[in-house]
Amino acid sequence: MSHSLFRRWVLWIVDHVRQTWLIVGLCILLSLIAASFMQINTNILELLPPDEPTTLAVKRLQQEDGKLGALTIGVKGDTEDVHLVLDDLQARFESSEMVEFAVYEIPQEWQQRLGLLQLTVPELRDLETRLQSGLALGPAASNPMLASQLFALGPLTEKLANADGVLPTPDDGIYRLIVRPTGSPYDPTFAKPFWDFANQTIDATDFDAHNVDMVWLGGAYRHAVEDREVIIRDISTTSVASFFLVLILVVVAFKDLKALPILFIPLLVGSSVTWGFTALVIGEVNTFTSTFTAILLGLGVDFGIHLYSRYREEFAEVGSQREALAIAFESAGPPCLTAAITSAGGFLALRFAGFVGFQQLGIVLAAGVLFCLMAVCLTLPLMILWLDNQKTDVSLLRPPFKAGVQVKYNSAKWWLMGIALLASLSWTVIPKLSFEYDLSALRPNGLAYNELSVAERAVAKKSFQPLVVSVNSEADLLTVHQHATQIVAEKQTPYLQQAISIYSILPPDQADRLAILQKIQTLSANPNMVYLPTAIQKNLQSLEQQDLSLITKADLPPMIQGLLGASSGTHRVMLMPDGNMWDIRENNELATVVHQLFETDLNVELEVAGEYLAMASLYRLISKDGLQISVVALLMVFLFSWADMKSLKRSLSAVIILLMGMSCAGAALYMVGVKISLVNFVGIPIVMGIGIDVIIHLLHRISEEGPGRVRFALRTTGFASFLSAATTILSFSSLLFATNRGLHSTGKMSVGGLSVVTLIVSIRV
Secondary structure (H helix, E strand, C coil): CCHHHHHHHHHHHHHCHHHHHHHHHHHHHHHHHHHCCCEECCCHHHHCCCCCHHHHHHHHHHHHCCCCCCEEEEEECCHHHHHHHHHHHHHHHHCCCCEEEEECCCCHHHHHHHHHCCCCHHHHHHHHHHHHHHHHCHHHHHCHHHHHHHCCHHHHHHHHHCCCCCCCCCCCCEEEEEEEECCCCCCHHHHHHHHHHHHHHHHCCCCHHHCCEEEEEEEHHHHHHHHHHHHHHHHHHHHHHHHHHHHHHHHHHHCCCCHHHHHHHHHHHHHHHHHHHHHHHCCEECCCCCCHHHHHHHHHHHHHHHHHHHHHHHHHHHCCHHHHHHHHHHHHHHHHHHHHHHHHHHHHHHHHCCCHHHHHHHHHHHHHHHHHHHHHHHHHHHHHHHHCCCCCCHHHHCCCCCCCCCCCHHHHHHHHHHHHHHHHHHCCCHHHCCEECEHHHHCCCCCCHHHCCHHHHHHHHHCCCCEEEEECCHHHHHHHHHHHHHHHHCCCCCCEEEEECHHHCCCCCHHHHHHHHHHHHHHCCCHHHHHCCHHHHHHHHHHCCCCCCCCCHHHCCHHHHHHCCCCCCCCEEEEEECCCCCEHHHHHHHHHHHHHHHHHCCCCCEEEECHHHHHHHHHHHHHHHHHHHHHHHHHHHHHHHHHHHCCHHHHHHHHHHHHHHHHHHHHHHHHCCCCEECCHHHHHHHHHHHHHHHHHHHHHHHHHHCCCCHHHHHHHHHHHHHHHHHHHHHHHHHHHHCCCHHHHHHHHHHHHHHHHHHHHHHHHC
């Protein structure tokens, strides 16, 4: 848009005030209607590349069985007291229609029956042989001289009597109640009511009365609901904080309360239109896009500050609102447009990321910056005409500032050399900047993996979502099961702690075991049993009325089928991961191990699906996206600034200045201990976009004023540029109020980075 077009634009608004107000009102109304349909999505899996094989696999698994998620409650105490508490909790949970089942041990009628099948064929044959020998002794079995032959029968029959079922007593002393809800953790209409019900159920349980401690409450349902609530809370907190921080600065800078509505009404219009656009184009917000309002409050107000400051300056000279608006928009409009397009270009670099969360944020911020500029160009003249009437004392409209500390022209080269040296030295520490790969460290305080106690970590690892290996036949299932159990038994990898399937409780040689058990059952009815030691007789009594018929998968209760991944006619092995599965580096290691041990080593057609395998692709994406986004953002900034300045030398100069500032900012972040993370990574193109904005506005004004007028440019446009940078810095400082530590670190990165970049740019220019 040329200078004359900006002039004609604002004069049309001045001459058509009612029509313009109608357009503004219609935009707000339609945007709010669209925004009312906005959803909040906490499922990070949906932000992974949709064509990624691991993503497709986990989506297919969710479609087949969307309830693989569970709520895990870990408790510790005396066995008898723990059973009382867990029985009560189990009954309370299963009384709800939202719960498919709750289990901490299998039903009593199945414990012994399934437990008997856990004894191996050699163990059972040894027991049968020794029992036959003992019975053959008859009355002589009570002779102390011969009783030594029966010593081995005691431990063997004790195994028979105390055979464990599916859920044996934990060796770490922590009992786990596994609650399987009927809905998905990522469906907020289900997850939130279920989580509320779970908390009410737990609150109604008197743990203290039984001296039982609850050491863990976790799972996908907890994190999905809490992450969603954190997003809602942080949106509100950061937006309000950003608004008031910027508001205070504007009042102090302009020394005029009327500046507040004049600058903020256009900004609210732009933000509402962006919300409507986001609802229509994306349809939801997530952890990565949830703070765009706070960001836009800082970015969008820049345009209003530049145009309003220029209007005040011109009005003080010409005394006419119409002419002052025309000159202000004609002079400051084009650099505002260039700054908006350049910033949008920097944000669009995120569109080239493989991670969908970055892509969405890039689209929202790029569109939001442009919408804010459009809203300012449309609404700012209306606000000035309405509130900034000509009866105002002209002296109040003069720029309320004086030139501060200024660099003398004859010392400029020394400042340049000093900045260049500082930027060069920065690269000695920039490579040392570390990345925070543990996603749990981005949650509110106390919820990170390294902040959990030893007991909490143990239960947390037990509650991690399993990897599901799906095959096409029972024969393949047996092959995979045996292979997986061997890997775990031999500890071939630290990333698998257990492998379970239907064969964990129904062994393939079940018929052989049952046949031997039936013989032992017959032997236990032999009249000579009375001569055997009392302990052996008591142990064998458990077989007298036991049903020793063949058990099929269909015979098992649904809760057992569900725990073993054996429901709905599927053939699955459940691999229980070990380590910190909230760390995407360990997700990547797990994915590598699983690929090697199962997909490569086994000659079986199978598919391995799981949340942590999909998250492993996030690690690979970040490793690739970092450099790609930075290069594309820098290229976008260069191309748009070149198109605006129409001078390769000036555009290269602008980019070099920006790189110097970014280098110093990177070193500053390292010095204060800020880690790059999945969330605050977006601060890089943001800082880049804001930095180039300051340069563009200053270079435009210096070019407009001509030689010898640098100080005047700094007193006018320089003031507006530094004020706009300050508002952006304050806007981002609102993220310091976020409870999500990822957003909190974004605030640190943006405030620190923008402060350093703005300082370097101002000195360099």
